[in-house]
Amino acid sequence: TGIPQIFNDEVVVPAFLNRGVSLEDARDYAVVGCVELSIPGRTYGLHDIAMFNLLKVMEIVLQENEHQPDVSWDGLICQIRDKIRHYIKLMVEGSNICDIGHRDWAPVPLLSSFIEDCVQHGKDITAGGARYNFSGVQGIGIANLSDSLYALKGMVFDQQRLSFDQLMAVLKANFQTPEGEKIRARLINRFD
Template sequence: MQLPQPNLGVRTNALIDTPFLLKTAETIRLGTGIPQIFNDEVVVPAFLNRGVSLEDARDYAVVGCVELSIPGRTYGLHDIAMFNLLKVMEISLYENEGNDTLTYEALLAHIRAKISHYITLMVEGSNICDIGHRDWAPVPLLSSFISDCLEKGRDITDGG
């Protein structure tokens, strides 16, 4: 049927057999963008680097299109912010237009400072949304499925 929904992902690692990967590639070649491919050998270490236990990291799942989550352990507003790196680079180039003494290193430093600035704004905005969800839109049903929320007596939006 070649429908773009529902989203379907394939988790891969060194143990996946070649015929399965070839069938996955044939399916992708149809042009629907499905399935997405997620490499356990990249994703699991990334979770470990963020302090997630090996057991939980191996249990990761995909939320929506490509957002990664630990079922029953995490709550994320996965699409709360988008970061347009090319726009930041464009702003940096525009702000340095006509600067004949600009070096590559100085431009790179300017871009990095802009990235830091806009990420700070993005985090502040995300935190405001988190407070809003906590204060005005708790999710008790979801919280009942997240480990420790019932024991703590707190909604997931309030640190449960």
């Protein structure tokens, strides 16, 4: 998946400028791994320091609302947004702890000798020696979250083919209910 990849200078360069990267350096960006962006020889980045599962957030919110009266679409969306913010905060804290751990217990002096500014500043790349320090996270399940929200809104709130608690019961049973396969087919086919 993800092939071919298309990276757009009209978006990438301004994004780097927004993060304090010089125009000359921003124009010299490169792709690291799959989709992570970096400035070669001038950046320290723990790419993929965290994987943020957006669909899991929806699952948590749905479970928290099971058997609650008056579950609404707008209420669920607000709760999902709030929960995403909460978990992003925790993810940032965890990423910062990981950065500290690398600095304190896993310096890389040989690598640092190849990164601009590390030798000049007398600092390891893990201790802030590089010109730029960007750790990256992956937001995973974005398309699945969109599809699931669309299906939830359609089945439960717009068309009212089943109640919220009925949907939760089917999901908890992994569709192994008398109506489960019929509901799964409607969800897969966008309930037409």
